[in-house]
Amino acid sequence: MKILFTFPGQGTQRPGMLQNLPDGDAILSEVRDVLGDETDTLDSADALQHTRAVQLCLLIVGVAWARELMRHDVKPDIVSGLSIGAYPAAVMAGALAFDDALRLVALRGDLMEQAYPRGYGLTAIVGLTLSRVEKLMAGTQTYIANLNAETQIVIAGSDEEMAIVAHNALEAGASKATRLAVSVPSHCALLDKPAEKLAHAFESVTLSRPQRAYLSGSTGRVLWEPLKIADDLAYNMARTVQWQDAMVSANQRDARLAIEMPPGSVLTGLTHLSGWQGEAICLERNSIEVAQHLLKRLSR
Numbered sequence: 001m002k003i004l005f006t007f008p009g010q011g012t013q014r015p016g017m018l019q020n021l022p023d024g025d026a027i028l029s030e031v032r033d034v035l036g037d038e039t040d041t042l043d044s045a046d047a048l049q050h051t052r053a054v055q056l057c058l059l060i061v062g063v064a065w066a067r068e069l070m071r072h073d074v075k076p077d078i079v080s081g082l083s084i085g086a087y088p089a090a091v092m093a094g095a096l097a098f099d100d101a102l103r104l105v106a107l108r109g110d111l112m113e114q115a116y117p118r119g120y121g122l123t124a125i126v127g128l129t130l131s132r133v134e135k136l137m138a139g140t141q142t143y144i145a146n147l148n149a150e151t152q153i154v155i156a157g158s159d160e161e162m163a164i165v166a167h168n169a170l171e172a173g174a175s176k177a178t179r180l181a182v183s184v185p186s187h188c189a190l191l192d193k194p195a196e197k198l199a200h201a202f203e204s205v206t207l208s209r210p211q212r213a214y215l216s217g218s219t220g221r222v223l224w225e226p227l228k229i230a231d232d233l234a235y236n237m238a239r240t241v242q243w244q245d246a247m248v249s250a251n252q253r254d255a256r257l258a259i260e261m262p263p264g265s266v267l268t269g270l271t272h273l274s275g276w277q278g279e280a281i282c283l284e285r286n287s288i289e290v291a292q293h294l295l296k297r298l299s300r
Helices: 024-041 051-071 083-093 098-115 130-137 159-171 189-202 226-238 243-252 266-273 288-299
Strands: 002-007 078-081 120-126 142-149 152-158 176-179 213-215 255-260 279-282
Touching (some): 002 051, 002 083, 002 266, 024 098, 051 083, 078 083, 083 098, 083 226, 120 159, 130 159, 142 243, 142 266, 189 226, 279 288
Parallel strands (some): 002 255, 078 213
Antiparallel strands (some): 120 176
């Protein structure tokens, strides 16, 4: 029986999310060594209007809670993150140093926002299959961004073009078509150039062979080679998320306890939709003691 840690992507952020972190003073001191005074306002409502702050906060929160679980002897065999969640996953895999992750994520957020400062983003469509969504996208400048579950598809593009697809999806029987709290058109060719710039930045960073399995949310495959992990991290902003495939892969690798790091519970729901054969919980709604209890029960 193996344990999977999952780390969420954008859309789950909220003001004050860096307050009351486990061992918060220590981790925020690490952050301050890299980011300086920016650390003090990173989770403010104003700061979270910007991609840079959102992504940095998700990195910090994910690492803080994963470390806390490990201090309580709940240790992952596999780690996986959706979009920006791949960075805390790589840190907890032992492949990427936390200080390097902070620098790279700050750059990642800046590059993405500079490329599309306004008017673009993501929309989730629930209740239709991929083939039906693709037909509705015909003639629009939109892209498939996330394959989260069989009938949960995320599209990327301009607000106007996505609104057309969303309207058509609801007319075609979709149960929801929701504009997500993401201000850039992630996981499509629109971000090819920013991804290339980030890849250049990775050339000055040394990654290590991970100590535990790093499961790519972009390919659904486990990666062990540092150069392949660097490529996965650099380019995942421009690659379609294959989250369902990743969870099927974890299931096939005998993962039976999936624990989602805060904030939110989106990935836990998606894990259940993938045909998960074990337990899946989010720390947002469950204590570390619950995780410990499930670990003991599943290990019998």
